[in-house]
Amino acid sequence: MSIYTIEWAPPSEPVRGMEAQPHNVDDDGYVAVEGLDRNSVEHIRALEQRAAAKTASDYAHVVWAYGILWALFAGYGVLLWRRTVWLSRSLAQLRGGAETRPGAGR
Amino acid sequence: MSLVGRDKTSSMGPLPRQAWLLVLHDLRQELREREIVSTTVFFTLVVLVMFGLSFASLGTALHPLIAPGLLWLCVMFVGSMTLTRIFDREREADTLRALLVAPVERLAIYLAKATVTLLVLLACMALLVPGLVVLFPGASALATNPSTTIALVVLGCLGYVAVGTLFAAGLATGSGKHVLLAVVLYPVTSPVLLFALVATRALLEHHPRVMTYLGQMAAVDVLLLVLGAWLFEPVLVGVGRARVP
Amino acid sequence: MTRAPVAPLLFGAALVLLPWSVVRVFLDTPIERQMGTAQKIFYFHLPMAWICMAFAVVCGIAAVVELRRRSVVAGAVAVASAEMVLIAGLGMLISGPIWGHATWGRAWTWDARQVSAALLWLIFASYVLVRRYGAAGSERLAAALAIFGAAEVPVIYYAVKVWKTTHPTTDVVGSLPPSFWAALWPALCALSALSLGLVLVRVRLELLAQQLERQADS
Numbered sequence: 001m002s003i004y005t006i007e008w009a010p011p012s013e014p015v016r017g018m019e020a021q022p023h024n025v026d027d028d029g030y031v032a033v034e035g036l037d038r039n040s041v042e043h044i045r046a047l048e049q050r051a052a053a054k055t056a057s058d059y060a061h062v063v064w065a066y067g068i069l070w071a072l073f074a075g076y077g078v079l080l081w082r083r084t085v086w087l088s089r090s091l092a093q094l095r096g097g098a099e100t101r102p103g104a105g106r
Numbered sequence: 107m108s109l110v111g112r113d114k115t116s117s118m119g120p121l122p123r124q125a126w127l128l129v130l131h132d133l134r135q136e137l138r139e140r141e142i143v144s145t146t147v148f149f150t151l152v153v154l155v156m157f158g159l160s161f162a163s164l165g166t167a168l169h170p171l172i173a174p175g176l177l178w179l180c181v182m183f184v185g186s187m188t189l190t191r192i193f194d195r196e197r198e199a200d201t202l203r204a205l206l207v208a209p210v211e212r213l214a215i216y217l218a219k220a221t222v223t224l225l226v227l228l229a230c231m232a233l234l235v236p237g238l239v240v241l242f243p244g245a246s247a248l249a250t251n252p253s254t255t256i257a258l259v260v261l262g263c264l265g266y267v268a269v270g271t272l273f274a275a276g277l278a279t280g281s282g283k284h285v286l287l288a289v290v291l292y293p294v295t296s297p298v299l300l301f302a303l304v305a306t307r308a309l310l311e312h313h314p315r316v317m318t319y320l321g322q323m324a325a326v327d328v329l330l331l332v333l334g335a336w337l338f339e340p341v342l343v344g345v346g347r348a349r350v351p
Numbered sequence: 352m353t354r355a356p357v358a359p360l361l362f363g364a365a366l367v368l369l370p371w372s373v374v375r376v377f378l379d380t381p382i383e384r385q386m387g388t389a390q391k392i393f394y395f396h397l398p399m400a401w402i403c404m405a406f407a408v409v410c411g412i413a414a415v416v417e418l419r420r421r422s423v424v425a426g427a428v429a430v431a432s433a434e435m436v437l438i439a440g441l442g443m444l445i446s447g448p449i450w451g452h453a454t455w456g457r458a459w460t461w462d463a464r465q466v467s468a469a470l471l472w473l474i475f476a477s478y479v480l481v482r483r484y485g486a487a488g489s490e491r492l493a494a495a496l497a498i499f500g501a502a503e504v505p506v507i508y509y510a511v512k513v514w515k516t517t518h519p520t521t522d523v524v525g526s527l528p529p530s531f532w533a534a535l536w537p538a539l540c541a542l543s544a545l546s547l548g549l550v551l552v553r554v555r556l557e558l559l560a561q562q563l564e565r566q567a568d569s
Binding site: 269272273276277286289290292293294296297300301303304319322326329333337340341342 | 476480496
Binding site for chain 1: 395438446453546549553556562563566
C-alpha cells in the first residue's frame with residue numbers, strides 16, 4: 001500500500017446536494033460533468049484540501065517527534081562515549097604515573 | 107539529662123520517652139531563643155502580604171479556586187525554610203553527630219525532629235489560615251468549618267514533615283547545600299500537595315466528599331511516615347561497611 | 352576474565368531493529384481513521400513510557416540494594432537507570448504533547464498519566480542532581496530519594512486522578528484494532544535494546560569514574 005493514499009471511501013448513500021442535475025448551463029456558463037453540480041464538486045475539493053492539510057501537518061509532527069527522540073538518544077550516546085574516552089585516558093595516565101614512581105600507591 | 111530512658115517507673119517503652127525528651131529539649135531551646143518561630147511566622151506574614159498584593163484584584167468567585175494553591179504553596183515554602191533552619195542549627199553545633207553517636211534510638215530522633223517541625227508549621231498556619239480568610243473572603247469556608255480545617259491542615263503538614271525531616275537530616279550531615287533540599291523536597295511531596303489541594307477545594311466548595319479526601323490524606327501520611335522512619339537510619343548512618351568490587 | 356560484549360551486541364541489534372521497525376510502522380501499518388498519520392508517533396511514544404517506568408523500578412530496587420549492602424555496583428546501576436529514566440521520560444513528555452497537538456490541537460491535556468509522568472520525572476531529576484552535586488555521603492540520601500520515587504509511582508498516579516476531578520476532562524484515546532498493535536513490538540524491541548545498551552555503558556562509566564577517584568586518592 002502506498003503511503004500517499006488516504007483511506008477515503010465515497011459515501012454509500014448520495015450526499016445531500018450531489019443529485020444529478022439536468023444538462024443545462026447555469027449563470028457562469030458552467031456545464032455539469034458526470035452528473036455532478038458545481039456545489040458538490042466544490043464541497044469535495046474543500047474536503048480534499050482539508051485532508052491534505054491534515055496529512056501535511058501530521059507529517060511535520062511525526063518528523064519532529066521521531067527526530068527529537070532519536071536526537072535525545074544519540075546525544076546521550078555521544079556524551080557517554082566522550083566521557084568514557086576521557087576517563088580511560090585519565091586512568092591510563094594515572095596508572096602510568098603510579099608505575100614510574102617506585103613504592104607509590106598500594 | 108539522661109536520654110536513654112529505661113525509666114522503671116514509666117509504663118511507656120524507651121522509644122516514646124526518648125522522642126518526648128528530645129522534643130522537650132528542642133522546645134526549651136526554642137523558647138529561650140525564639141529564633142525559628144519568629145522568623146518563620148514573619149516569613150508567613152510576608153508571603154501572605156505578597157499573595158494579597160498579587161491576587162487581590164481577582165473576584166470573590168475565583169477565591170475558592172486559588173486559595174488552596176496559595177495555602178499549600180505557602181506551607182511548602184515555610185516548611186522548607188523551617189527544616190533548613192532546624193537542621194542548620196544542629197549542624198553548626200555538630201549536635202546531630204553527637205546524637206547519632208549517643209545511645210539514642212534513631213527513630214526517636216526522627217520522631218522528635220518531625221514533631222518539632224510540625225509544631226512550628228502549625229504555629230505558622232495559625233497565622234496563615236485566618237490571614238487567607240481575611241484577604242480572600244471567598245475562602246471563608248475555612249473559618250466556618252474549623253474542625254475540618256484543622257484536620258486538613260494537620261494532615262497536610264504531617265505528610266510534608268514526614269518526608270522533609272528525612273531529607274533535611276540527610277543533607278544536614280554533609281556540607282549542607284540548601285538548594286538541594288528545595289530541589290528534592292517539592293517533587294517528592296507532590297502527592298501530599300495534590301491530595302491537600304483537592305481536599306481544600308472540596309472544603310471551600312462544600313463538597314460532600316471532603317471526609318473521603320481527608321481519609322486519603324491520612325493514608326498517604328501513614329505511608330510516608332513509615333517510609334521516612336524506615337529509611338532514617340540507613341540514610342544517616344548507613345548499614346555496615348561499603349563493598350568495593 | 353573476559354566478559355561478553357553485551358552492550359555492543361545490543362547496539363547492533365538496535366541498529367538492525369530500528370530501520371525495520373520504521374518500515375513496519377510507516378509502510379506495513381494502515382493509517383488510522385480518526386487520528387491519521389500522527390498516530391504513528393504512538394509506536395515510539397509508548398515504548399518510551401514503558402522503558403521509563405521499567406528503569407524507574409530498576410533504580411528503586413538498585414537503591415534498596417545499595418542502602419542495605421553498601422554495594423558500589425548497585426549504586427552505579429541506580430545512577431545509570433535514573434539517567435535513562437530522564438532520557439526516556441523526556442522523550443515521552445515531548446512526543447506525547449506533539450501527538451496531542453497533532454490530534455486534538457492541544458499539546459498539554461492535563462491527562463492523569465501525563466501529569467504523574469512529569470512529577471516522577473522531576474523526582475528522578477532531583478535524584479541525579481543530588482548524586483552529582485551532593486556532598487560525600489549523599490549517595491545514601493539519593494538512594495532514599497529513589498526509593499521514595501519508586502514507591503510513590505502508584506500514589507502519584509492515584510493522587511493525580513483524584514486531583515483531576517477538579518480539572519476538565521480530556522478526550523479519550525480510542526482503542527486500536529489488533530492490526531495496529533503488531534508494529535509496536537519491533538519498535539519496543541529496538542528501543543529497549545538501545546536503552547539497555549546505553550545503561551550498561553553508563554554503569555561501566557560510573558565504575559570507571561569511581562576507580563579513577565580511588566586511584567587519584569591513593
